[in-house]
Amino acid sequence: MTQHEEQQTLQTYEQLKLCNQLCFPLYAASKEVVKHYRPYLKKLDLTYTQYITMMVLWEKREINIKELGDCLYLDSGTLTPLLKKLESKGYLKRSRLPADERNVMVTLTQTGSDLRQEARDIPGKMGTCVKLSQDEIQELRNLLHKLLETL
């Protein structure tokens, strides 16, 4: 192996280190942030995935599963059982759309709407445990959105 080839091999292996990855800190940070939500969500008897689902419903009141999946980057395999669970808690109703029976509409109930009150403080509380400046948070959010768009 020539010196140049050896150099290349080292560089290649260097890239296989965890610390040089973009993906790994993304994966780890995502899990850690969700972990910080859990104690607050537990009080509402919601998981993180159930929480972001409710966030969409608080905003839109009504949405079909396909669109919901597009919002949340989740498929019906994940959403169907999750929505059944939220329905059993009384937070939403599921019903086939008469105009196109393939579609299932998910509609916020009064109970589900009321839950928003109890969730009000969560974003603020989370904000205080993230020790980044407002500028850094904005910058991070921008980069993540850019990354998401390109994928």
Place this chain on the structure above:
Amino acid sequence: MTQHEEQQTLQTYEQLKLCNQLCFPLYAASKEVVKHYRPYLKKLDLTYTQYITMMVLWEKREINIKELGDCLYLDSGTLTPLLKKLESKGYLKRSRLPADERNVMVTLTQTGSDLRQEARDIPGKMGTCVKLSQDEIQELRNLLHKLLETL
């Protein structure tokens, strides 16, 4: 409700929108990036979690489960079955440490070491599908590391 209170309520609810969250783009981007790894990892018959585990082993050759969990932000509940699977594929050996029988040492095998060759191209291929500049990637990585440290 006074105008001021109404204003505050609106602001509070504004923060409960998905687009104003930091956590959600983090969660979504993480999943999407992992999804892009999958076709490459499938050729090596590895899941993403198995891949990052192998990355640690390629770097350290030998590590106990506790430390591995600290590296990967994973606990024994996730790692024990995952390591058994990697052991059954012949990539590593697990053995109790004689000096302290509570510890299980995980050691890279020759087969596991050879796998590194086949994984060599993955970081480069992933790099090309992330449409961010080198500066942006570096900035994103820095912010994520900073976020991880503070949590």
Place this chain on the structure above:
DNA sequence: TAAAATTAAATTGTGTGCAACTTAATTTCA
């Protein structure tokens, strides 16, 4: 030094997350 506390893995149970497939409804187009 022996009981109490701590520690590391493993186990159990629940909830995603997703690929692959099935089912049923609707749309396309030959």
Place this chain on the structure above:
DNA sequence: TGAAATTAAGTTGCACACAATTTAATTTTA
């Protein structure tokens, strides 16, 4: 128009991910 293609949900199976608990080994300390 009627068969083929497409679409939306649901189902199945596998692999995490983690809280909570258990087990076994080691360390602390009364």
